Amino acid sequence: MLLDERGVSTLPDLPTPDFAFDPHQPGACVAGLRPYRKNSYRLDKEVLGDKFVIHNYGHGGGGITLSWGCAAKVRDMILKRQAETGIIEREIAVIGAGVMGMTAATLLLDLGLNVTIYSDRKPVETTSYKAGGQWAASILEYSKDFAKVQEFQYILRTAYTMFKASIGKGFGVSEVDNYSVNTTSGIDVVHDLVPGLLPPREYLQRLPFEGHNTSGYRYRTLLVEPPIFIPRLERDLRARGVTFVSRRFINSTDVLTSLTQKVVINCTGLGAKDLWNDNQMISYRGQLAMLRPQVNLEYLYGQNGYLFPRHDHVVIGGTVEESDDEVFDPETCRGLVEYMAGVFGQTPAVPMPEYHVHHPRNERLVDPRLSIAP
Known part of the structure; x- marks a missing residue:
């Protein structure tokens, strides 16, 4: 432990990122649309004609974080139906090839079922692939419905446990420190709902970075590299026999009449707005600046925006605007880098690129700037 002149514990400065960046280089900028739902994610079941449909979408910027937990709930719904009806439908259709669809498919395979995934996008084209990757809850589920709170606790606990168990097994998961100037509500909500799941946050008299003279916090969480x-x-x-079918459905009637499978898992994200007439869905565009990879950086950082060093890039993000347009703006990405370089004292300080956020009344969301998605 190091002590400063006042006898207060402090830490040696961690490496400073190299902020060299050209937004016009291929792959330097990325934009994605977060699938928010006004009144919380949808995770429920219904019978439509001869189809048993499970809906699993609307997780905002927390899709990766919640994925294994939501997949476990989907699996449990299937098991409960089997127990109640005595019928085992072996053929399952999953709609959506993002993280929600693929994790659900994985756990359904473990039940010995046959799964086909239908999607109009390849997995690497989905918003899940564009996520930043920090494990944190970006949606706040403090509902008066006690059962909903219990469900969210189960999802968080299950997802975190499964991700942590995959560290070192080729899934791109690691345990890392997140340094933040302010408290990070996306992680604090996990501390509140599932005490003891994550290590407690630590208050620091000074954040250990060049250009920093302010106090802050250190969290211990996971980084999942999409x-x-x-x-x-x-x-x-x-490898386990799942077929990926390229297919765009027109509407729910098209789904119900054209699929031969009697069980359908709907993981369509923003697609649910049109496909299932869900007008609670809202798309928030986030943009990311992708710096060259820097293996000496082994921490996450947050101050308005965020900086996540990964194997492929150092990712800088944090912008949010209500939009259906998935096209990035090079100047916004440049602004992200300039802002973060200023925070680290490498260039003159500049403001974070402006947000344009509208939250409809009664919406239960953590500040989207704390989201893990782009």
């Missing part, structure tokens, strides 16, 4: 995790899920599913 460019490793998403392809690994797809490879494993294909």
Whole structure:
């Protein structure tokens, strides 16, 4: 332990990122649309004609974080139906090839079922692949419905446990420190709902970075790297006999009449707005600046925006705007880098790129700037 002149514990400065960046280089900028739902994610079941449909979508910027937990709830719904009806439908249709669809498919395979995934996008084209990757809850589920709170606790606990168990097994998951100037509500909500799941946050008299003279916090959480995790899920599913079918459905009637499977798992994210007439869905665009990879950086950082060093890039993000347009703006990405470089004292300080966020009344969301998705 190091002590400063006042006898207060302090830490040696950690490496400073190299902020060299050209937003016009291929792959330097990324934009994705977070699938928010006004009144919380949807995770329920219904019978439509001869089809048993489970809906699993609307997780906002927390899709990767919640994925294994939501997949476990989908599996449990299937098991409960089997127990109640005595009928085992072996053929399952999963709609959506993002993280929700592929994790659900994985756990359904473990039940000995045959799964086919239908999607109009390849896994590497989904928003899941564009996520930043920090494990944190980006949606706040403090509902008066006690059962809903219990469900969210189960999802968080299950997802974290499964991700942590996959560390070192080729899924792109690691345990890391997150340094933040302010408390991070996306992680604090986990501390509140599932005490003891994550190590307690630590208050620091000074954050250990060049250009910093302020206090802050250190959290211990997980980093899930989508460019490793998403392809690994797809490879494993294909190796286990899952077929990926390129298919765009027109509406729910098209789904119900054209699929031969009697069980349908709906993991369509923003697609649910049109496909299932869910007008509670809202798309928030997030943009990411992708710096070159820097193996000496082994921490996450947050101050308005965020900086996540991964194997493929150092990712800088944090912008949010209500939009259906998935096109990035090079100048916004440049602004992200300039802002973060200023925070680290490498360039003159500049403001974070402006947010344009509208939250409809009664919406239960953590500040989207704390989201893990782009």
